[in-house]
Amino acid sequence: MLKLLAVLLCLVGFVTDKFVADKAPLPERTVHDTTLVSQHDPHVQIQLPASAQYVGAERWPLYDIADCELHAFVEADHQHNVHKLYWIQFEGYLPSRPDMHHTYDSPRHLQMGGLDFYVDTWIRADGEKTESGSDREHIETMIRAKGYKMPAGMLYVRLVHLLDAEKRRELMIIYGEDLQPTGFAVTDLNEGGKAHDRLPALEADITEQAKQKIHLQPLEP
Template structure:
């Protein structure tokens, strides 16, 4: 914990401006006056603190920013979004990195069994749960969801999402308690909202990489 507290002081100027008032109250209560960071973006790299890992996206991808908030009132979330776009400002590829943990006041919540139907994949020395799906832009994002946060970041950058996108999601559970997640989500422009073939997984792995890093 002491390592996290020192990191919080170092990166407070990056994290605090993006947090909601609710998030600040929860974080301060849980951390005795310190805000524990979950992710930190620098250039085309996002550093994850738990698990310790580095996620890299293409250098040409545009960083749209991050959001730090309490998802549905029970999960401390930090998400960062990058995109590649066409000349008209339509998103061609989207890179979404998210770290989250159930808040201490909800000790009963766990992800155990939540990914039983997902495929298993090992990437960068880490075990992930893998899912793919298609989505039409006409399908409205659930209110207060992480997807809504992503759409708001895209809109704030004056960009547009395409009519259809193919998604890949990798989820890593870093410890036995299974109360925390590191999610890597890749999406690309598609012609329909049908579930994509495995080619989308290959393209994700070619453009979005993760590697576990050693702790200080």
């Protein structure tokens, strides 16, 4: 009987240890209304418009190669239709993957809060294929779980700041807007579309919108 009890206790201990080991780590950044505060990597405060609504946060090992912490905010109407998306992500490759380095090479750059950001823009239709396990899959799942509905098409600008010379840690901010107010669909703006020549102006505008709406302030370490 004592031997059986000892075996059972060992099994309980094993299951408990495995549960703790498999449990996703908690997000380390804090959010107060529409202000996100990061005390490390980097030390910064990010202020969004008062009209933004906090959706939530998630932290997980992205593709088992990077520690990823994602925070989502939206601007939406009373029917929960998303018109604007603020996607803030802190990411660093895991020590177990010393070979991994970010390879951003966009020639466009933007200065925000004294930090230099790579700038990329693109358009995307709702329902386009999303890679399994990706950060996009995580944020869209989070948004929809809270009852929000994504628009038929969105225009995005991605801002990426690399924290170290090794290019292993980043702060990524993605700002997206519903395309509907422009009068164009994704197919109109794609290469070969009837309004493809309008895309550069829209990309410049959304980049300026991001600069105006997202305010970064460095914090003392």
